[in-house]
Amino acid sequence: MSMRLYLWQRATAALMVPLVLVHIAVIFYATRNGMTAADILSRTRGSIVWASYYGLFVVAASIHASIGVRNVLAEWSPLTDRRAERLALAFGLLLAALGARAVYAVVLS
């Protein structure tokens, strides 16, 4: 792994420490008496705070997961480093796109 990817991996990890802690708290809160769509959407719809929080989370997770997948492919698969990098980049872009769509779905739709 290059120094640049290593630093991005660690920076996004550090950024996600508080984000994941909040996410776990939200998981427990959301499931306190059964999850309903109305309950979830009433929290998220039109909320700039949740849109920013999840938007940042999606960006950080997409970068972090894509670097992680690149490392696993490079070390555990027969793919060349170059192919592993391309596949991981495509995966990261897919995650970012699906994540942005999910944030749009619960905040703006």
Next chain:
Amino acid sequence: MHRGSALWIAALVHRLSGLALAIFLPLHFLALGLAIDGEAKFESFLRWTDQPLVKFAEGGLVFLLTVHLLGGLRVLVIENFDWRDGQKQVATIAAAISAIIAFIFLARVF
């Protein structure tokens, strides 16, 4: 680090939990995306998740997320601070805390 040692297992758990979370994330985002087609569609998906097997799987995901968070925190602390003692114990405690949190989650949803 010897193959099979506690810290080798910790590194393997960190990698496998990360990989599993990466595989889960697109599905998680697609599920949330159902809300684009309206609240009813999202709600019917959530009612599908009421099945015991799905709840167990969710408990597994809570474990994976927590164990990846704590395992990652351990790596960040080792790399950035002058602290090396008791890593085996820390890794074991991280796994135990993750199991407890996943268990509390399951106890709440069942």
